[in-house]
Amino acid sequence: MGIVNISHRDLMSVESPGRYVGGEPNQCIKQEVIDSIVNTGSCKEVRTAFCFPDVYEIGMSNLAMQILYNCLNSLDYVYCERAFAPWLDMCNLMREKNIPLYTLETKSALFDFDIVAFTLGYEMCYTNVLLMLDLGKIPLLSKDRTDKDPIVICGGPVTYNIEPMCDFFDAVMMGEGEESILEVAEVIKKYKDSGKQSRKEVLKALSKIEGVYIPSFYEAVFSDKEGEKTYYTEAYSRIKKEDGTVEEVPVTFKGVAPVQTGLRKLEPEAPDVITKRIIKDLDNVLYPTDPIVPNNGIVHDRAYLEIFRGCIRGCRFCQAGFIYRPVREKSPDTLCKQGIAIEHNTGYDELGILSLSSSDYTGLKELTDGLLDAFEGRHSSLSLPSLRIDNFALDLMEKVSSTRKSGLTFAPEAGTQRLRDVINKGITEEDIMASLKLAFTGGWNTVKLYFMLGLPTETMEDVEGIALLARKIEQLYFDTARELGIKARKPEITVSTSMYIPKPFTPFQWERQNCKEEFLKKQSYLRSLLKSKNIKYNWHDVESSLWEVVLARGDRRLNKVLLEGYQSGLTYDAWDDQFKFDTWMSLLEKNGLSWETYARNYDTDEVLPWDHISVGVRKDFLLSEKKKAYDETVTPNCRVKCSGCGATCFKVGECVASR
Amino acid sequence: MTMQKHQKQYVQRAVFTRKGALSYIGHLDLMRTFERAIRRAELPILYSQGYNPRPMMVFALPLGVGIHTEGDVVDVPMSVPVDPDEFISKVNAELPVDLKILSSISIPEPKDSLMSIVAAADYRIEANGIGTVASKILDFEEVITTKKSKGKIITVDIRDLILDVNTIDDDSIVLKVAAGSSKNLRPDVFMNALCSSVNYDKESALDATVTRTALYCNCEGKLVGIA
Numbered sequence: 107m108g109i110v111n112i113s114h115r116d117l118m119s120v121e122s123p124g125r126y127v128g129g130e131p132n133q134c135i136k137q138e139v140i141d142s143i144v145n146t147g148s149c150k151e152v153r154t155a156f157c158f159p160d161v162y163e164i165g166m167s168n169l170a171m172q173i174l175y176n177c178l179n180s181l182d183y184v185y186c187e188r189a190f191a192p193w194l195d196m197c198n199l200m201r202e203k204n205i206p207l208y209t210l211e212t213k214s215a216l217f218d219f220d221i222v223a224f225t226l227g228y229e230m231c232y233t234n235v236l237l238m239l240d241l242g243k244i245p246l247l248s249k250d251r252t253d254k255d256p257i258v259i260c261g262g263p264v265t266y267n268i269e270p271m272c273d274f275f276d277a278v279m280m281g282e283g284e285e286s287i288l289e290v291a292e293v294i295k296k297y298k299d300s301g302k303q304s305r306k307e308v309l310k311a312l313s314k315i316e317g318v319y320i321p322s323f324y325e326a327v328f329s330d331k332e333g334e335k336t337y338y339t340e341a342y343s344r345i346k347k348e349d350g351t352v353e354e355v356p357v358t359f360k361g362v363a364p365v366q367t368g369l370r371k372l373e374p375e376a377p378d379v380i381t382k383r384i385i386k387d388l389d390n391v392l393y394p395t396d397p398i399v400p401n402n403g404i405v406h407d408r409a410y411l412e413i414f415r416g417c418i419r420g421c422r423f424c425q426a427g428f429i430y431r432p433v434r435e436k437s438p439d440t441l442c443k444q445g446i447a448i449e450h451n452t453g454y455d456e457l458g459i460l461s462l463s464s465s466d467y468t469g470l471k472e473l474t475d476g477l478l479d480a481f482e483g484r485h486s487s488l489s490l491p492s493l494r495i496d497n498f499a500l501d502l503m504e505k506v507s508s509t510r511k512s513g514l515t516f517a518p519e520a521g522t523q524r525l526r527d528v529i530n531k532g533i534t535e536e537d538i539m540a541s542l543k544l545a546f547t548g549g550w551n552t553v554k555l556y557f558m559l560g561l562p563t564e565t566m567e568d569v570e571g572i573a574l575l576a577r578k579i580e581q582l583y584f585d586t587a588r589e590l591g592i593k594a595r596k597p598e599i600t601v602s603t604s605m606y607i608p609k610p611f612t613p614f615q616w617e618r619q620n621c622k623e624e625f626l627k628k629q630s631y632l633r634s635l636l637k638s639k640n641i642k643y644n645w646h647d648v649e650s651s652l653w654e655v656v657l658a659r660g661d662r663r664l665n666k667v668l669l670e671g672y673q674s675g676l677t678y679d680a681w682d683d684q685f686k687f688d689t690w691m692s693l694l695e696k697n698g699l700s701w702e703t704y705a706r707n708y709d710t711d712e713v714l715p716w717d718h719i720s721v722g723v724r725k726d727f728l729l730s731e732k733k734k735a736y737d738e739t740v741t742p743n744c745r746v747k748c749s750g751c752g753a754t755c756f757k758v759g760e761c762v763a764s765r
Numbered sequence: 766m767t768m769q770k771h772q773k774q775y776v777q778r779a780v781f782t783r784k785g786a787l788s789y790i791g792h793l794d795l796m797r798t799f800e801r802a803i804r805r806a807e808l809p810i811l812y813s814q815g816y817n818p819r820p821m822m823v824f825a826l827p828l829g830v831g832i833h834t835e836g837d838v839v840d841v842p843m844s845v846p847v848d849p850d851e852f853i854s855k856v857n858a859e860l861p862v863d864l865k866i867l868s869s870i871s872i873p874e875p876k877d878s879l880m881s882i883v884a885a886a887d888y889r890i891e892a893n894g895i896g897t898v899a900s901k902i903l904d905f906e907e908v909i910t911t912k913k914s915k916g917k918i919i920t921v922d923i924r925d926l927i928l929d930v931n932t933i934d935d936d937s938i939v940l941k942v943a944a945g946s947s948k949n950l951r952p953d954v955f956m957n958a959l960c961s962s963v964n965y966d967k968e969s970a971l972d973a974t975v976t977r978t979a980l981y982c983n984c985e986g987k988l989v990g991i992a
């Protein structure tokens with residue numbers, strides 16, 4: 107039995123020891139289970155370690171973890187605890203003193219659990235999964251685990267293409283987990299009751315659960331023509347010439363490894379396609395109104411209220427816009443009750459409203475009025491991070507003082523209308539200018555603008571468009587001040603650009619990524635154009651985006667690369683100061699792979715590593731959206747007109763409402 | 766700006782303990798933990814005025830990470846009188862297990878803030894063999910040690926900050942030191958000094974558990990326990 111007793115001296119030797127001790131209000135303590143574990147070394151309940159592969163401060167800000175922790179602990183035959191990735195100093199200490207990674211509730215070593223579950227929110231956390239398994243003394247590879255080891259599962263948005271990490275998981279849960287995690291727990295309970303006879307059998311039973319993918323039941327097939335190890339593909343870089351015409355210059359991706367040509371089933375009963383799970387009725391699914399309140403300060407120290415899932419918009423670059431379809435709203439009534447309960451049960455003074463594009467919520471006014479009324483005199487406030495700026499939003503922000511400080515946020519994503527049409531970002535320059543005029547008139551002077559570089563069909567003219575837009579906004583500020591006859595303050599305009607990463611299950615899933623030189627050229631061009639003292643330009647590190655595309659669109663060959671990366675000491679890739687691009691590139695090369703293998707443009711008739719997973723949205727719909735993108739044609743949002751993406755198969759939400 | 770009217774305060778002066786998990790969070794996090802517990806308890810705590818109102822609480826002396834306490838003091842101002850017993854039971858029901866209020870009294874709004882009156886503190890230090898050597902430090906004219914200040918390592922004489930060393934047994938002492946905003950000696954600085962001046966074992970020093978047991982104010986030249 108592994109109950110860890112970490113000494114005072116050890117805790118005092120690491121940074122922020124509060125991360126490693128638990129003891130927070132609302133953490134789940136099942137005393138009878140704990141007594142049984144302490145006295146007899148075991149218990150009949152299914153013990154689950156819910157793991158977040160990053161530090162406590164980040165993990166505790168994660169809603170998925172709080173939701174599933176609550177769901178699992180609502181079952182009397184399950185006890186779910188939490189574990190986080192220890193920071194490097196603690197990792198060293200644990201290795202040196204042979205202390206296994208433990209959960210915060212009972213300080214039990216991970217290897218002692220029946221289920222070890224990971225929630226994966228971003229690809230760059232993959233090596234931390236290996237770190238946690240390793241410190242938890244669990245064999246890293248699924249095939250090396252025996253009946254004595256926990257069943258290691260995962261879920262979360264990146265698992266729709268889990269292939270690069272699939273060798274490390276016994277089972278993968280596709281889609282929303284509130285219901286399926288309970289079904290998984292039930293199967294594991296039977297397995298435990300029967301004395302854990304056969305791991306193979308339990309995996310078979312798990313594969314019968316809708317939405318559960320057992321990677322070891324499949325094998326990926328790659329082309330291996332002798333003497334033809336190199337696969338060339340061509341993409342086009344669009345350059346605008348002096349005379350205004352756009353020229354397409356071919357970019358050749360060399361050194362591309364053999365491509366995946368199929369997926370073979372090794373287990374006849376395994377499903378051909380695994381379809382994600384969704385929650386049909388969000389009003390009646392468990393939502394944590396008494397989440398754990400960390401003692402140790404966390405990244406976003408507030409409670410969350412999720413108001414709907416999905417997004418009606420369908421921006422073509424946005425993975426979230428497709429994988430969470432269809433849109434399903436919670437009723438303002440349920441939300442008000444839950445919001446009030448959360449504020450009361452946590453003592454937080456801020457409730458964060460959470461969704462994609464919150465302005466699309468049909469009951470927004472009713473909800474915010476209701477909550478602000480209830481919070482009156484209690485010094486509590488709301489934060490609404492993804493509001494479209496209009497009169498209603500400005501009015502709301504006026505009432506909610508805390509958002510005011512952070513200024514206004516716009517995400518035009520692209521600098522020209524042409525490119526915004528390509529990506530289906532339904533926002534025009536007139537929209538932006540009209541909103542900003544309202545805001546400037548209302549006294550705002552801080553604007554943050556978000557863009558992406560490297561979007562499909564982008565030319566230098568589009569990049570220039572970003573600078574032009576920022577300058578127009580600067581000018582608008584002074585013009586508005588003059589019109590109003592007031593002395594202008596200094597406007598504070600921030601332009602941020604990120605690197606576009608083509609993601610699975612989007613219309614751009616086949617697109618190439620820009621190479622490092624292209625990204626750098628675009629960044630420095632923009633830098634040269636944004637010299638005004640009122641405009642600040644923030645740019646991101648290019649290399650981490652180049653690695654992210656590999657993980658996002660990767661195949662099974664990357665398991666080995668990730669394992670070797672971890673074994674050579676790479677962890678915390680999401681942290682800029684820990685990320686080692688060159689090491690990753692040489693590991694790819696060592697394994698006969700390259701950045702080009704995954705960053706090139708994919709043929710539309712190629713087998714994609716994630717083809718056996720379905721999010722509801724059909725591949726032919728994505729393809730038609732890709733074609734429309736090249737025609738610069740926009741697609742109306744789900745509420746204006748259903749475009750028949752395939753998500754109607756779930757028979758709920760917006761797809762049904764719009765009929 | 767409109768003039769903010771000063772609101773009448775009904776203060777609960779509470780003595781609290783912390784141990785276990787709660788001893789490993791910083792002072793700011795400790796304050797937040799208290800704030801949220803009082804908010805959950807729905808007590809009529811007063812808020813600061815201004816742009817970003819916060820519950821008004823005054824802690825006598827920040828508690829360093831890793832230090833337990835058996836006698837720290839906090840002033841919690843309320844908008845209406847609150848019965849101390851009700852205050853204790855409601856807040857304790859909301860505080861995490863390792864943080865508890867021991868006692869509380871109703872006091873009128875203090876003229877001087879609780880923070881400004883702290884003059885000394887007692888720490889119980891439990892460490893291997895500490896009782897056999899620690900009191901020798903009182904015989905020294907000066908105790909020179911190093912401490913970090915604004916990122917630099919500086920040398921200081923801490924002798925006049927050490928007020929008393931009381932030996933309880935071979936492995937524990939109670940140390941009385943100057944504390945507060947003007948003169949303050951942290952127990953870890955004392956432990957360093959102990960190692961360099963009386964050759965106390967560095968390894969044992971790292972294993973020491975430190976518990977703050979009392980806070981004092983200066984009352985006409987004499988140290989008097991707060992609350």
Ligand code: SF4
Pocket residue numbers: 431432433743744745747748749750751752753754760761762764
């Ligand atoms: S089926 Fe229609 S309404 Fe439903 S998500 Fe797809 S486009 Fe939107």
